[in-house]
Amino acid sequence: MLRLVARNFVATLDPITLLVMFGQPAFLIVILGTMFSQLIPSVGASGSYVAYLVPGMIASQMITGAVLAGRIFWLDRRWAMVEQIFSGPFLRAEYLAALLLTALLFSLVGVGIMVLVALPLIGLTPLSPFEGFVILGTIALGSLCFGGLLIAIGGRIRSANLYFTIQSLLQYFLIFISTVYYPVTAKTPVVLRAIVYANPLTYAANTVRDGFTHSFGPSDLIGASILAGLAAITFGLAVLSFRSLEMGPVQ
Amino acid sequence: MRPGEVFGLLGRNGAGKTTTVRVLTTLLPPTEGRGYLFGTELRHAGREQRRRLGVVLQSESLDFVSVETNLTLYAFLWGVPREVAKSRAEEMLELFELGPMRKRKPWGLSGGERRRFQVARELMHDMELLFLDEPTVGLDALTRRRILDYLAMRARGGLAIVFTTHILQEADQLCDRIGVLQAGRLRAVGPPSEIKRRYRGARAVEAEFERPLSEAERRAVGALLAARGESLAILSDARGVLTFRAANAEDLVAELSRWAHGADLDLVRISVRETTLEEAFVTLVSEDATEGPGTPGAP
Numbered sequence: 178m179l180r181l182v183a184r185n186f187v188a189t190l191d192p193i194t195l196l197v198m199f200g201q202p203a204f205l206i207v208i209l210g211t212m213f214s215q216l217i218p219s220v221g222a223s224g225s226y227v228a229y230l231v232p233g234m235i236a237s238q239m240i241t242g243a244v245l246a247g248r249i250f251w252l253d254r255r256w257a258m259v260e261q262i263f264s265g266p267f268l269r270a271e272y273l274a275a276l277l278l279t280a281l282l283f284s285l286v287g288v289g290i291m292v293l294v295a296l297p298l299i300g301l302t303p304l305s306p307f308e309g310f311v312i313l314g315t316i317a318l319g320s321l322c323f324g325g326l327l328i329a330i331g332g333r334i335r336s337a338n339l340y341f342t343i344q345s346l347l348q349y350f351l352i353f354i355s356t357v358y359y360p361v362t363a364k365t366p367v368v369l370r371a372i373v374y375a376n377p378l379t380y381a382a383n384t385v386r387d388g389f390t391h392s393f394g395p396s397d398l399i400g401a402s403i404l405a406g407l408a409a410i411t412f413g414l415a416v417l418s419f420r421s422l423e424m425g426p427v428q
Numbered sequence: 429m430r431p432g433e434v435f436g437l438l439g440r441n442g443a444g445k446t447t448t449v450r451v452l453t454t455l456l457p458p459t460e461g462r463g464y465l466f467g468t469e470l471r472h473a474g475r476e477q478r479r480r481l482g483v484v485l486q487s488e489s490l491d492f493v494s495v496e497t498n499l500t501l502y503a504f505l506w507g508v509p510r511e512v513a514k515s516r517a518e519e520m521l522e523l524f525e526l527g528p529m530r531k532r533k534p535w536g537l538s539g540g541e542r543r544r545f546q547v548a549r550e551l552m553h554d555m556e557l558l559f560l561d562e563p564t565v566g567l568d569a570l571t572r573r574r575i576l577d578y579l580a581m582r583a584r585g586g587l588a589i590v591f592t593t594h595i596l597q598e599a600d601q602l603c604d605r606i607g608v609l610q611a612g613r614l615r616a617v618g619p620p621s622e623i624k625r626r627y628r629g630a631r632a633v634e635a636e637f638e639r640p641l642s643e644a645e646r647r648a649v650g651a652l653l654a655a656r657g658e659s660l661a662i663l664s665d666a667r668g669v670l671t672f673r674a675a676n677a678e679d680l681v682a683e684l685s686r687w688a689h690g691a692d693l694d695l696v697r698i699s700v701r702e703t704t705l706e707e708a709f710v711t712l713v714s715e716d717a718t719e720g721p722g723t724p725g726a727p
Contacts (some may be wrong), residue, residue: 180504184501187501188491188492188493189445189491191492256491256492257485260487261483261485264481266476266479267505268474268475327526328444335459375668375677424455
């Protein structure tokens with residue numbers, strides 16, 4: 178399985194893709210942090226918008242990792258590498274696990290880059306081992322959850338246009354209707370608030386944010402449980418999608 | 429299949445060749461019937477059996493890296509040691525004439541080059557049984573010959589090969605046995621010579637006379653054929669050489685010699701051309717077309 182993970186990295190990550198995928202969130206921290214902080218004078222525990230934004234962007238790395246896993250899977254289907262790999266000494270379960278592990282590793286590398294970019298901006302205080310564990314665990318669960326979801330969708334769709342449209346829509350929907358960029362306040366419309374709280378990324382962003390501000394509470398435990406439950410469900414959906422995966426050309 | 433055997437799977441478009449390859453390589457579960465892969469029933473065959481297989485599918489598959497990296501990456505996936513992979517990649521690049529394009533991405537290659545690349549990549553790892561689904565499609569004659577010669581050499585070394593093709597000449601040249609699929613059923617199995625003998629149908633007979641036949645003589649030959657239940661399907665009649673098709677060609681040779689002698693006409697030469705595999709194949713699938721799909725009675 179580790180050979181498949183290594184292959185995923187070598188075969189699908191060209192330098193420009195890497196630069197865009199890792200560079201874009203770091204770029205957004207700098208740009209959004211600078212521009213939005215003029216509009217949002219006080220937010221979160223510290224009152225600094227950048228300090229609020231950074232943990233959210235770190236949490237959103239799980240989406241970046243998941244998108245990559247979905248993309249690898251789709252391209253493997255499109256270019257018949259799924260069939261080629263399945264005709265070799267690999268189990269379907271190993272291929273699925275390798276995709277999810279790729280998403281997880283990619284997310285964690287992204288988190289590392291985010292932290293390095295954010296350090297000079299917000300001056301992070303050192304995390305306790307427990308806080309570090311919870312943050313990384315949340316990222317891991319989120320990667321599994323969203324990676325599983327995109328793989329499940331990718332296994333059912335036979336059109337590249339449709340898949341990438343759904344992926345983009347989902348990606349922006351999940352990131353923007355969550356607490357990644359801004360908090361839910363009393364002024365947030367009720368319907369929007371309900372959608373934000375139905376979005377698993379909200380729980381992940383809140384947990385990561387609480388980790389960085391050393392303020393874990395019971396709500397984080399609930400959030401992590403919800404995320405774990407959703408990860409189990411989407412993993413199950415991905416397995417089902419794999420079991421009934423139709424081989425052959427896709428458009 | 430035994431080690432070193434080459435088996436050709438023939439059939440018209442949609443006959444079920446690719447589906448058969450997919451089932452035999454465990455990519456598709458069989459819906460009915462029974463098959464064995466290295467002694468294991470196909471429904472239970474898995475990783476251990478696939479480890480001994482090589483598969484070149486009909487659909488192009490590639491990774492988004494250079495030709496050379498594709499080869500070494502594929503070898504890495506199969507657990508081939510790095511040094512072995514490197515030297516084998518050099519061998520394949522040379523054998524399949526891919527050396528000049530080693531740094532190029534496979535999707536930038538021509539159709540024939542991509543096909544060569546597909547076959548080369550599969551040969552990067554060790555195997556006991558190789559499935560090739562139309563490996564020579566889109567290749568020029570020279571490259572096709574080179575690949576077939578290489579496969580024949582590997583077969584002599586003990587590699588068993590199953591391959592599908594529409595180029596029946598290459599099946600005739602390479603295969604120890606062939607199977608003809610029609611509407612998902614195996615209609616005939618045997619060595620090419622046996623298939624040709626069994627389904628030879630009408631064969632071309634070439635008779636050369638001392639001079640071109642007159643109209644009356646041609647009618648007489650027609651009557652002779654008609655009397656034996658053959659229709660006079662003259663393929664050509666040029667400068668005394670009459671070429672026609674006949675189902676019972678051997679009998680006709682003697683008959684025609686007698687007739688020429690009686691007509692005081694000198695028969696310089698008469699020969700019956702050997703049935704090609706293509707002719708036998710056409711006869712076989714035409715029989716099926718007449719009988720209708722799925723007709724039982726496979727030998």
